[in-house]
Amino acid sequence: MMTAIVAIQGVILIVLGVLVTGLLRAYASVLRRLHDLDNGGTSGFRTTEGVATPRVVAPEPGADAATWPVAHDISGAGLAGDLIAARVLGVPHDTVLIFLSSGCSACQLFWEQLGTRRPAPGSRLLVITKSPEEESPAALRQLSPPGVDVVMSSAAWSDYRVPGSPYVIVVNGRTGRVRGEGSGTSLDQLTELMRVAGADAQPPAASAPGGVRKPRADREREVDVDRVLLAAGIGPGHPSLYGDPGTDEVPRPAPGRSLDLVAAEPPHPGREARR
Amino acid sequence: MSETTIAGYGFTIRLPDGWEGRIFRRPTPTDAFTPANRNSPDPDVGADGWLGERPRAVVHLADFALPPQRGDYGSGAVEIMGRLNCFVSLVEFGSECRGTALYGTVGLPRVRPEQFGPNALARRLPGQTGVQLFFTESSRPLCLYVVIGSDREVASSSTRVNQILDRVTVAA
Numbered sequence: 001m002m003t004a005i006v007a008i009q010g011v012i013l014i015v016l017g018v019l020v021t022g023l024l025r026a027y028a029s030v031l032r033r034l035h036d037l038d039n040g041g042t043s044g045f046r047t048t049e050g051v052a053t054p055r056v057v058a059p060e061p062g063a064d065a066a067t068w069p070v071a072h073d074i075s076g077a078g079l080a081g082d083l084i085a086a087r088v089l090g091v092p093h094d095t096v097l098i099f100l101s102s103g104c105s106a107c108q109l110f111w112e113q114l115g116t117r118r119p120a121p122g123s124r125l126l127v128i129t130k131s132p133e134e135e136s137p138a139a140l141r142q143l144s145p146p147g148v149d150v151v152m153s154s155a156a157w158s159d160y161r162v163p164g165s166p167y168v169i170v171v172n173g174r175t176g177r178v179r180g181e182g183s184g185t186s187l188d189q190l191t192e193l194m195r196v197a198g199a200d201a202q203p204p205a206a207s208a209p210g211g212v213r214k215p216r217a218d219r220e221r222e223v224d225v226d227r228v229l230l231a232a233g234i235g236p237g238h239p240s241l242y243g244d245p246g247t248d249e250v251p252r253p254a255p256g257r258s259l260d261l262v263a264a265e266p267p268h269p270g271r272e273a274r275r
Numbered sequence: 276m277s278e279t280t281i282a283g284y285g286f287t288i289r290l291p292d293g294w295e296g297r298i299f300r301r302p303t304p305t306d307a308f309t310p311a312n313r314n315s316p317d318p319d320v321g322a323d324g325w326l327g328e329r330p331r332a333v334v335h336l337a338d339f340a341l342p343p344q345r346g347d348y349g350s351g352a353v354e355i356m357g358r359l360n361c362f363v364s365l366v367e368f369g370s371e372c373r374g375t376a377l378y379g380t381v382g383l384p385r386v387r388p389e390q391f392g393p394n395a396l397a398r399r400l401p402g403q404t405g406v407q408l409f410f411t412e413s414s415r416p417l418c419l420y421v422v423i424g425s426d427r428e429v430a431s432s433s434t435r436v437n438q439i440l441d442r443v444t445v446a447a
Contacts, residue, residue, distance in 0.1 A: 082299030
């Protein structure tokens, strides 16, 4: 009887052990996926399955712009049989090139979102598909929202070495070089990545959020001290701020005397202020 | 930067640096754009033009980014062009116009600064000036319509417009 109980407990322990191990593995998998969704802590684009890993979207601060691929102007056919030559180089704005196709399931969300939003305000948007020989203009006409510039150009896919669709390339019109490229699951995701990467590429402004700023308490304290000193007649360059040249000590008011008595001495001419 | 050439509908243009172009022909309208349906919430109703209209080739050339939606005479584009920008449109008309006095000029004309004026604009916008010239080239009745972003830049801009017109060929 006792042996049977011990055996059953052993089996239960083994089963529990397997369950715990399985839960831990699942938890690790969830963490890994979350890390991937968070872009692994980098600001570059991420790729969907089957699409080559892209370069990071923004060069490191100070990186030579010449290290980025040279961009190309776009020429091809429109959806209505029109001929299009669009300038990407030597223009004062960035151009966002979104490479899509009619048959790719991952592109469907891009087509839908293009109807309601633009990835980068101030930039020009061009949707690039393969040429009519390799694409279905009729299907693209169904997919393309009104007001979206679609250029059918296999040459552009070749020029920019696009590994698959969906794929986004941002071209700096002034430098004529690619600013960033990559893929994603939706236009929203890429828009956010472009925004973050664009901000990363800029030198931080003095008042930029996240920059080193003086704590509010310090600022208030300094204002209070300045106010007291100015009320006592002590401004920048006042000799009381520099101490006695011989002793290198700062004169202090005697106990019971206020600062304005110290400040009553005339300033020393020719002495430079430290601030 | 390399020179880009676009060709279609009998037009060939070698685009200089900084210029882009479109050659297109609107689809033949299949419904009438009438006072009854012009207020339709459906944006496709009457969007192609007037019933019975026979669209012909249109060429748009500009030294700024052309928007996807444009009128034949540049509406949609001239509103966003800068002071130093130029917009050129070549609009083809039907063969019934061939031989008429309006299209009596033979050959693609060049523009002169004194020809420009705000009254020639399809849509008057502050500072802009333009010119509209009718002619026949390779037996095709055409209209050349040019808009310049600033009337103070007519001399230099008309030179640049003529430089790109030198690069346009029209086949019969």
